[in-house]
Amino acid sequence: MRVAFPYMGNIRFAVGAIMRTLGAEVVVPGPPNRTVLEVGARLSPELMCIPFKLTLGNMVRALDMGADTLVYAGGSWSCRFGYFGRLQAMILRRLGYRFRVLEVRRDQLPVVFREALGLADGRLSRALLRGGRALRLAWYKSRAVDAAEALAREAAPFAAEPGEPYRMLNRVLALVDKTETPAGLKQVHRDLRQTFGRIPRNGRTWVPRVKLVGESFCVVEPFVNFNVIRKLGEMGVFADPFLTAHRWVGFHGLRLWRDELKNVRRASASYWRYCVGGEDQNSLGHLILAARKGYDGVVHVHPFGCMPSAVAQPTMAKACRDFDIPLLSLSLDEHSSETGVMTRLEAFVSLLHRRQMLKERTAAAAR
Amino acid sequence: MRIAPAELCLPVKAFLGHVRSLVGEVDALFLPRIVCRRARKELLFGCPKALALPDLVRALFPSLPQVVELNLDERLESEARAFGRAAKTLGCGPAAGRRAYQRARTSYRQLAPDGMMACSPSLAWTAVVAPGHGRPVRIRVVGHPYVLYDRTLSLGLLDKLGQIGAEPAVVHGAGGWPADAARPEFLPNWVHEVPLIHGALNPAGREPYDGVLLASSFACGTSAVTNEIIRHAVGARWPSLPILTLMLDEHTAEAGLLTRIESFVELIRLRGRR
Numbered sequence: 028m029r030v031a032f033p034y035m036g037n038i039r040f041a042v043g044a045i046m047r048t049l050g051a052e053v054v055v056p057g058p059p060n061r062t063v064l065e066v067g068a069r070l071s072p073e074l075m076c077i078p079f080k081l082t083l084g085n086m087v088r089a090l091d092m093g094a095d096t097l098v099y100a101g102g103s104w105s106c107r108f109g110y111f112g113r114l115q116a117m118i119l120r121r122l123g124y125r126f127r128v129l130e131v132r133r134d135q136l137p138v139v140f141r142e143a144l145g146l147a148d149g150r151l152s153r154a155l156l157r158g159g160r161a162l163r164l165a166w167y168k169s170r171a172v173d174a175a176e177a178l179a180r181e182a183a184p185f186a187a188e189p190g191e192p193y194r195m196l197n198r199v200l201a202l203v204d205k206t207e208t209p210a211g212l213k214q215v216h217r218d219l220r221q222t223f224g225r226i227p228r229n230g231r232t233w234v235p236r237v238k239l240v241g242e243s244f245c246v247v248e249p250f251v252n253f254n255v256i257r258k259l260g261e262m263g264v265f266a267d268p269f270l271t272a273h274r275w276v277g278f279h280g281l282r283l284w285r286d287e288l289k290n291v292r293r294a295s296a297s298y299w300r301y302c303v304g305g306e307d308q309n310s311l312g313h314l315i316l317a318a319r320k321g322y323d324g325v326v327h328v329h330p331f332g333c334m335p336s337a338v339a340q341p342t343m344a345k346a347c348r349d350f351d352i353p354l355l356s357l358s359l360d361e362h363s364s365e366t367g368v369m370t371r372l373e374a375f376v377s378l379l380h381r382r383q384m385l386k387e388r389t390a391a392a393a394r
Numbered sequence: 395m396r397i398a399p400a401e402l403c404l405p406v407k408a409f410l411g412h413v414r415s416l417v418g419e420v421d422a423l424f425l426p427r428i429v430c431r432r433a434r435k436e437l438l439f440g441c442p443k444a445l446a447l448p449d450l451v452r453a454l455f456p457s458l459p460q461v462v463e464l465n466l467d468e469r470l471e472s473e474a475r476a477f478g479r480a481a482k483t484l485g486c487g488p489a490a491g492r493r494a495y496q497r498a499r500t501s502y503r504q505l506a507p508d509g510m511m512a513c514s515p516s517l518a519w520t521a522v523v524a525p526g527h528g529r530p531v532r533i534r535v536v537g538h539p540y541v542l543y544d545r546t547l548s549l550g551l552l553d554k555l556g557q558i559g560a561e562p563a564v565v566h567g568a569g570g571w572p573a574d575a576a577r578p579e580f581l582p583n584w585v586h587e588v589p590l591i592h593g594a595l596n597p598a599g600r601e602p603y604d605g606v607l608l609a610s611s612f613a614c615g616t617s618a619v620t621n622e623i624i625r626h627a628v629g630a631r632w633p634s635l636p637i638l639t640l641m642l643d644e645h646t647a648e649a650g651l652l653t654r655i656e657s658f659v660e661l662i663r664l665r666g667r668r
Contacts, residue, residue, distance in 0.1 A: 103583035303442035337401035
C-alpha cells in the first residue's frame with residue numbers, strides 16, 4: 028500500500044510516522060508550490076477554498092508519484108472540510124486516476140481498522156502492537172517538531188541574523204525526520220534549548236506580541252499564509268499561532284486538551300454561540316484570551332470563500348474593538364500576492380510600534 | 395451591502411439589509427438558527443452562514459431590540475422544546491408556547507404537507523411561458539428557494555426564462571433514488587442541499603428535461619460542493635445534457651443574465667431537443 032495524505036505544514040512528521048509504522052509505504056509529494064496550487068485551482072470548483080485547491084494539487088502530484096491509497100480526515104458537519112476527501116476523489120477519478128480512499132471519520136473507523144489489520148497480515152496482536160508503536164513514535168516526533176517551531180518563533184524577533192532561527196529549525200526538522208526511535212527523539216528534544224540558545228541576539232528588550240488566529244490550514248501551512256510567522260519574526264514581532272501541526276493532531280486527531288478547549292469556548296461564548304467549523308470559536312476565544320494577556324495585536328488569516336470565517340469576521344472585529352486590540356484580517360486565495368501581504372504586515376507592524384510609543388508617552392506623562 | 399463583509403453571500407447581505415430596516419421599527423427581532431435536523435437516521439446541518447446569523451447581527455448592529463432566537467438543534471432537543479424556549483424569551487408560559495407551536499405546525503402542514511422544501515413552487519411563483527417559440531424548452535432550475543423565488547435577488551430569472559419560451563421547473567425532492575435517476579457520488583449532510591440534489595437528479599414521475607441551470611449565489615460555499623456533485627452525476631448518466639451555471643451577486647447585471655440564458659436556450663433548440 029503506497030499511501031498519501033494532504034500536505035499541511037508539519038503534520039507529515041506525525042502522520043507519516045503512523046503510516047510507516049503500521050506497514051504502509053508513505054508517498055510525500057513535497058512542500059507545495061505555485062505549480063501545485065495552479066493545478067489544484069484549475070481542477071477545483073471555483074468557489075472552493077484554498078485548502079481544498081492546494082491539497083487537490085498535492086494529491087495529483089502524489090498519484091503521479093505512484094500513490095495508490097489516499098488518506099483523508101473527514102466527517103459530516105456544517106463546514107465543507109468534512110467532504111474534501113469525497114469531493115477530491117470524485118474529481119480525481121473523473122481525470123482517470125485509479126486509487127482507493129481511506130477516510131478517517133466516525134462511520135469509517137471499522138474500514139480503517141481493517142486496513143491496518145491487513146497491513147499486519149491479518150494478525151490482530153501484530154496490528155495492535157504496531158498501532159501502539161505508531162502512536163508513540165508519532166507523538167515524540169510531533170512534540171519535538173512543535174518544540175523546535177516554538178523556539179524558532181521565540182528567537183526570531185531577537186536574532187542578530189534575521190533568518191538564522193528558521194535555518195536552525197530546518198536543520199532540526201531534517202534530524203527529526205531521520206530519527207526513528209522515541210529515545211532518539213527525546214534526546215533531540217532535550218538538546219533543543221541549547222541549540223537555539225546559541226543563536227546570537229540583537230539586544231532588543233521589547234517586541235510586539237501578535238496572536239495569529241484563523242482557519243487551521245491557513246495558520247499551519249506556511250505556503251498558504253506566505254510564511255507570515257517567519258516574516259513577522261524577521262520584522263521584529265513575536266507571532267504566536269493559536270494552532271500548530273502538533274496541536275491540530277492533538278485536538279482533532281487524539282481529542283486532547285479538552286480543558287483548554289472548554290476555556291477557549293467559554294471565553295468566546297458571549298460573542299459566538301455555535302461552532303460552525305473553520306476554527307471559528309477557537310480563533311475568537313484565543314483572540315479574547317490574548318487580548319486579556321496583553322498581546323499587542325491579532326492577525327486573522329482565512330481562505331477566501333471560507334463560510335465560517337466570512338461570517339465570523341464582523342464578530343472578531345467587534346471583539347477587537349471591545350478589547351481595544353488591533354486586528355489585521357488577511358483573506359487568502361490563489362490570486363493573493365506576497366507583495367500585498369507584506370504591505371499589509373508592514374503597515375500593521377508600524378501601527379503596533381506607534382501604539383506602544385503612545386502608551387509609553389502616556390505613562391511617562393502620568394508619572 | 396455596505397454593512398456586510400464582502401465575502402458573504404447575496405441572501406445574507408439581503409438579510410442584513412432587512413434587519414437594518416427593522417431596527418428601530420420593532421420591539422423584537424425573531425432570528426432562527428437551523429443548526430441540525432434529524433432526517434430518519436441522518437443528521438442534516440444548516441449552512442455555516444445561516445447557523446451564525448444571530449451572532450452576526452449582534453456584531454454588526456450596536457443597538458438592537460430584543461432578539462428572540464430559535465435554536466433548532468435536534469441533536470440536543472426536539473423542535474417542540476426549541477420553540478418552547480423561544481416562546482419563553484417572549485414571556486409566554488409553557489402552555490401558551492405549546493399551543494402556539496401546535497397551531498404553527500397545523501398551518502405548516504396545510505401549506506406544505508410534504509415539507510417546505512418539497513412543496514410546489516407554484517405557491518411562490520407562477521410560470522408564464524411566452525407563446526410563439528414552439529414546444530417550450532424544459533429547464534430544470536436548481537437553486538435555493540430564498541434566492542430563486544425572490545424577484546430582486548434572482549433578477550426575475552424564472553420569469554425571464556418564461557419570456558424566452560423556456561419552461562423552468564424548480565424541483566426539490568426527497569426520499570430514495572429510482573432506477574431512472576442519476577446517482578450522486580455522495581450526499582452532503584446539509585439541510586438545504588439534499589433536496590436540491592434530489593430534485594436535480596431525479597426525473598421520476600416528471601417530464602424529461604432538456605437542460606439544467608444551476609443558479610447559485612457568489613460565495614455560497616455549499617453550492618460549490620452541491621453543483622459539482624450534480625454536474626458529475628448528470629455528466630455520468632446523461633452526458634449530452636447541457637448544464638449552465640449562473641452566479642448571482644449584488645453586481646450581476648440583468649443584461650448579462652439575459653444573454654446567458656438566451657444563449658443556453660438557443661443552444662438547446664439548435665441541438666434539436668425541441
